[in-house]
Amino acid sequence: MSDLFSLPVQKIAENIKDGKLTSVDICRSYIERINKFEKDVKAWVHFDEKLLLEKASESDNHRRSGKTTGPLHGVPVALKDIIGTYDMPTECGTVLRKGKTQSQNAEIVDLLKSAGAIIMGKTATSELAYLGPPKTRNPHDYTRTPGGSSSGSAAVVAAHMAPLAIGSQTGGSIIRPASYCGVVGYKPSYGLISRNGVLRTSYNLDHIGVFGKTVEDVALLAKVLIKKDKYDPATVYYSADNMLEACKKEPLFDPRFIFYKTDSWKKVDKKSREAFEYFIKSFKKNIEIFDVPSYFKNINKYHQIIHETDLANNFQEYYKKAKKKLSKEMQSAISRGLKYSSKEYAEALDFIKRSYESYNEVFEDYHGVLSPCSTGVADKGLKSTGSADFNKFWSFMGVPAISLPLLQGENNLPLGIQLVGDKYDDLRFLGVARWLEKRSKEFNE
């Protein structure tokens, strides 16, 4: 089963459907990896081998009975531990929720089940999906952070402990760990995936996203999660049925990109900068380098006002009753969040719309924006999950972003390149991402 880890998930699903593979066999392969690597990577906070094999066996029996199967039938998927599940705890990375279970599944858990997926377990998250790091280590170098806050979800995919995982992003919590761990991380447009039943940190900034090995894998997973949900009023009606096909189709145009080095470029380590320059050179016909537009410089400030106010609102009970059990980072964020004025908050919300109105003009002439995912490869040590400086713009405007593991930085550690698209243009966007992934691999062959 060693080939399993290089198979596209669609192929795994087809093999299950055709009876060439069983879900039990697949789960056993991942369990083997978990038994080997989890003691070092520490990516799981809830994993029950016996339960998983039971579910896999049920799934196989279901298929053998000839009943209808979904596009992920028998495929195991890992969930960031802020996603509510009624049959496993949802601890959100804080001692304040130790052992707590939700009374019902999050909407996306039900969507996964409808698609036939098997919930493998829950992965480690930073404290309340903010900064306080979990114990997880980077599978490529145990002395380094895997990034956060979706630390475990990125790490399990990187270490072949799961084929697919779900995470979330409010600042840079998908793109950054994907880059550090060398996997694909995709944050769809704001409003495509329901947050109903998932820990809320910020209504206007929280996004659900996905991790996989390739653009195709994340497209397959994302499409089963995209659905209007009346219990998350931010969700929109969106036709994602053809997401996988759209991503596999060669674009009918020669894609043109803007590369934004941004003001944080100087913080990127030297080896990583060289890798980006090499990448830009390889695609010189397609890429133009621009300075970031002037409105970008206000985004981080406004992102902070919204994020910290919302943390203060959503975690006020914890702050009032058990302040000392929160990390220092969370305590300071909340204390700042309590000091902004309503006028600043309203201005910040308005800036989401205003900045997007400027941003989307890019797509009159270009098919995507490129930028680093992070200030380089994974930072040393586990005390910080790294900087989200390259990610907040896009979370703020709610536009689709994907981390593609196409480069290497110092010590040959993985380094992602970030592609950003236009809001609600996710199908074309994934097609362009797939094109970049394919061409880039061709260059390196």
Next chain:
Amino acid sequence: MSDLFSLPVQKIAENIKDGKLTSVDICRSYIERINKFEKDVKAWVHFDEKLLLEKASESDNHRRSGKTTGPLHGVPVALKDIIGTYDMPTECGTVLRKGKTQSQNAEIVDLLKSAGAIIMGKTATSELAYLGPPKTRNPHDYTRTPGGSSSGSAAVVAAHMAPLAIGSQTGGSIIRPASYCGVVGYKPSYGLISRNGVLRTSYNLDHIGVFGKTVEDVALLAKVLIKKDKYDPATVYYSADNMLEACKKEPLFDPRFIFYKTDSWKKVDKKSREAFEYFIKSFKKNIEIFDVPSYFKNINKYHQIIHETDLANNFQEYYKKAKKKLSKEMQSAISRGLKYSSKEYAEALDFIKRSYESYNEVFEDYHGVLSPCSTGVADKGLKSTGSADFNKFWSFMGVPAISLPLLQGENNLPLGIQLVGDKYDDLRFLGVARWLEKRSKEFNE
């Protein structure tokens, strides 16, 4: 032409299309009324008789040439003077904008023109669509307020100085003046009509709405205004093409209503309360009286936090540079708006969603909510435009509301009854409104 004022607008438009009436004749009839009543009602802030007749004549020539005509071809429509027009001033009821003209038309002005409507002129509004009253008097009793802030738009329709008018509502600025003036005022669901090019007072609370003589008339006008507009991100894709037909169709069910007297019921004058009680009795098979749900009591507070913060943000330049030229009401609202915390504002925004989640359960068993439009008939004097206590709930939640002029209060002055529906259910909602209007008239025959 005296019959003109009792013809449905659809019929007027058909007669124009068939050449039985000309737009010039119709405009002359309204000009006659304006010349007779405007000196007392003072509803217009910009009206140019010559320009109107020129436009009407052009419109007639266009039709005679056999070119395509829209559903409102040749029909004059009045605009609240906060709606931007490039060929007339847009003064927004404040000396600070005296004589100021916009560089382009509001989106809805272009939609009206595409539908063939003729922009008649601009109607008086309270200062910046808030509380400071204009000079307009109630056409039914010149010693009384017409309500506000869409004072002129309600008054011109009531006095037969225009067949249709457009207004806006942030608290109760359509429903209340419609009730006081004895016309139909309809505020569609939040997000159906673009506010692009219209004075912004509060992004989350501002609604465009319409005035006419009957439910059919407002349905016809509203349907040409409903369109997704990328420059107003709150707008949604919505299919309103059949709005007029939907409203004219007899419901396939026997409508059931909840009547909410609300906590403000005790403020309603005695005669008006009797009129409501009589109405409830006449529809006793269809109406059940309930206490308002407990979450209602927080809405006014949260509405105020959002509204005043947004006023502080949107009018900060006026406040900084010309504070004394603002009304006392506006000055105090802005000074309060500067004092709320971001946490309160975020809580208030969140409550929009939370209150709606509770509210919409009503529609599992009922087809509409009924309530007074106001604390009774129009108040005496012109210093206040009356209370919006019965209107803020619905503006806050963004649900459709309509004022139906079916009752009379003290001194036989008009008294509207307010019907409220479910969000985005506007087509069925107008059908139910039409049913109420029709049955109510049958009872009184």
